[in-house]
Amino acid sequence: MTENLSTYNNAFRRYIKYSLYLLSICVLGWGFTSYKQVFLGLVLGIAVSMYNVWSMHRKIDRVGQAVTEGTKVKTMGSLSRLMTAGLAVLIATRFPEYFNLIAVVVGLLMIYLIMLIDFYFASK
Template sequence: MTEYSATYARYFKYTLFSLSFFVLGYAFTDYKTIFLGLALGTVFSLYNLWNMYSKIGRFGQAVASGQKVKTLGSLARLVTAGLAVLIAQRYPEHFHLLSVVVGLMSVYIIMLIDSLTRATRTSKEKR
């Protein structure tokens, strides 16, 4: 497994863990719309992570073989985020809009935290 695949698997695992936390929060608290919004945003964020991973893999193969490179799908990720927001606006009694937006950012928050912890570990190991 390449380092890139291992990183993707780690992000996927952490995101599924946070999604399970949101589902438990929905089940056991009175903040159902907030946790359902977080879960909806996280599901769409997880899809965007998978989409980005697969497109970057194809991008790398195209560069390695000298073929023409296609886009990485930024528009597709924006449309997916827009769809999640539209669902939240259509059903405000079920989904808290701000929670959906935070859920959409969950993978990026996980990436940031993971990168910071890995950088901290690496700098401590070098000392």
């Protein structure tokens, strides 16, 4: 059981680490290129996506703890993650001079791409 928990926590740390690398590349792109709207949209999307993954990680830990203690399991909070993604899209549509909407949506999906790539290399 502890081995699975350790593997799960290590995977979570890798996802956050890779996302931070990607986020820093986007910040550099925002600072040094003329595509400021695109890179700022990516930054917003990746930041919200990282928050959603962190929130899911925290809630999974709470559910695991509730199961081991035999207490009632609470909801996983899908609505809150959807609302944060919706807030990012709302910000992008409200301030189109700063954020590119397509880039925000791509940024929201980046963490899942990171997870797929990490899973592919971890399984080899």
